[in-house]
Amino acid sequence: MIVVKVGGSTGIDYDALCEDVAALWREGQRLVLVHGGSAETNRVAEALGHPPKFVTSPSGYTSRFTDRETLEIFEMVYCGKQNKGLVERLQRLGVNAVGLSGLDGRLFEGKHKDKVRSVEGGKVKVLRGDHTGTVERVNTGLLTLLLESGYLPVLTPPGVSFEGVAINVDGDRAAAAVAVALQAEALLLLSNVPGLLRDFPDEASLIPEIPAGEVESYLGFARDRMKKKVLGAAEAVQGGVKRVVFGDARVRQPVRAALSGRGTVVR
Numbered sequence: 001m002i003v004v005k006v007g008g009s010t011g012i013d014y015d016a017l018c019e020d021v022a023a024l025w026r027e028g029q030r031l032v033l034v035h036g037g038s039a040e041t042n043r044v045a046e047a048l049g050h051p052p053k054f055v056t057s058p059s060g061y062t063s064r065f066t067d068r069e070t071l072e073i074f075e076m077v078y079c080g081k082q083n084k085g086l087v088e089r090l091q092r093l094g095v096n097a098v099g100l101s102g103l104d105g106r107l108f109e110g111k112h113k114d115k116v117r118s119v120e121g122g123k124v125k126v127l128r129g130d131h132t133g134t135v136e137r138v139n140t141g142l143l144t145l146l147l148e149s150g151y152l153p154v155l156t157p158p159g160v161s162f163e164g165v166a167i168n169v170d171g172d173r174a175a176a177a178v179a180v181a182l183q184a185e186a187l188l189l190l191s192n193v194p195g196l197l198r199d200f201p202d203e204a205s206l207i208p209e210i211p212a213g214e215v216e217s218y219l220g221f222a223r224d225r226m227k228k229k230v231l232g233a234a235e236a237v238q239g240g241v242k243r244v245v246f247g248d249a250r251v252r253q254p255v256r257a258a259l260s261g262r263g264t265v266v267r
């Protein structure tokens with residue numbers, strides 16, 4: 001079992017990704033696909049007159065402030081355009097893909113965080129009305145049911161709170177939770193960079209390998225949202241996933257490339 005998370009940043013080649021996924025699936029590789037949609041969500045939010053707002057916590061993590069309207073735009077893009085775009089590509093390639101959000105069947109369940117602390121102009125402010133959370137429980141039973149019946153699950157945030165409210169969860173960390181829940185042999189986090197760069201955006205500064213026990217000490221190289229990927233990788237290896245790869249989703253055969261060790265390999 002492998003879990004592949006493909007981001008939603010600009011430059012990602014979704015056709016190449018789906019061709020690779022479909023070929024591997026036909027060869028018998030069990031797989032779950034998780035995806036993002038941040039760039040398109042920003043574009044649609046601007047177009048709808050509700051521009052995105054990002055907050056940086058005192059510990060340096062950046063996240064989308066998700067009020068109810070943002071959550072609805074987020075769902076339109078993640079559960080709509082992005083999810084169905086991937087499912088359609090896979091269906092055209094003969095793979096019976098099923099697209100679900102973390103709300104469906106309580107696939108990604110966690111605690112609703114209504115408040116977020118944000119550093120603005122050197123001061124810490126508390127913002128209320130946030131719909132975010134962290135995945136604490138994965139509905140493994142539903143995933144197994146689908147996989148055992150021959151369906152390829154294509155999963156996306158949002159998740160669901162214990163009270164049944166939609167919450168924006170980080171896609172990389174959700175993918176890590178799925179990989180741990182399914183005891184996957186590998187988690188591939190594919191985005192629009194070659195891997196974790198020591199000196200972002202210099203692509204020649206790729207870090208080829210990170211020992212599993214030292215992932216968190218590499219957080220310092222990651223800026224803004226890359227930090228969540230590094231955190232997700234740490235959570236996956238701590239949860240028993242043997243290998244995590246930060247790979248490039250702009251290339252042909254991006255899944256095979258990451259599986260063969262191209263990118264940043266954590267093990």
Ligand SMILES: Nc1ncnc2c1ncn2[C@@H]1O[C@H](COP(=O)(O)OP(=O)(O)OP(=O)(O)O)[C@@H](O)[C@H]1O
Nearest residue numbers: 007008009036037038191197200221222223225226
């Ligand atoms: N040290 C670094 N190495 C590589 N990328 C970095 C680094 N620091 C910051 N980044 C940024 O992290 C981005 C990848 O994270 P991001 O969450 O934006 O991507 P994604 O997973 O494709 O999107 P989504 O949030 O839609 O799933 C890169 O596009 C890059 O701009």
